[in-house]
Amino acid sequence: MRLVLVGPPGAGKGTQAQFIAEHAAIPKISTGDIFRANVSQGTPLGVQAKAFMDRGDLVPDDVTIEMVRMRLLEDDAAGGFLLDGFPRTVPQAEVLDVMLRDNGTRLDVVLELVVDDDEVIRRLSGRRTCRTCNRIWHVDFDPPEQAGVCDVDGGELFQRDDDKAETIANRLAVYAESTAPLVAYYASRGVLIGIDATGPVDDVTERAIDALRPARSAEQAGRASGSGDRAGDDAGDGEPARP
């Protein structure tokens, strides 16, 4: 399944992306992870991206697109992926369409997490990120066992610059201006599914999985009648085999 996850900052995209990708057995490809990898490796693209991210601004299209293009060429993305954080704009969406078409594929679903502004503000200011594994926790909605410490690896949790009060207003304005038209673009192409993303994390994940079920069934039916590249697939459990 080739899936894009969209929604305002603070909608819980990072957390939901992780759970949905695990459920669908596809890699989660987040621009945040791609940016951090490029920054920590000191690539020229990473150095450029960091200056923008530190101000809470969007990274310029050409830098972002090149990073995403390279990531989608990696082997684990050949059979499907969940994109989180890209595309953010209609021009980026058009570039993604071309990238996929060149590979003989297309997006199956764009899943929109719908949240109002008040909850966005509550959510953003409570986010904490693990310095070790980048997992995102939340002081109210998804707290670790011990405040300030990652359950997974004991890493220190910190508040990203993006999640601080001074950058929230900027992020919401950027979202309204550039990403909301993206939702209209995908709606017009018939691939958009919106879900209510308020409430407990587990409930939102369940809504997302329910919403994706028809697309997954259609894709699996398509593969079953396809070229047989999944020989040895055991039928019946509804879960895709790992390649």
Ligand SMILES: [Zn+2]
């Ligand atoms: Zn961690």
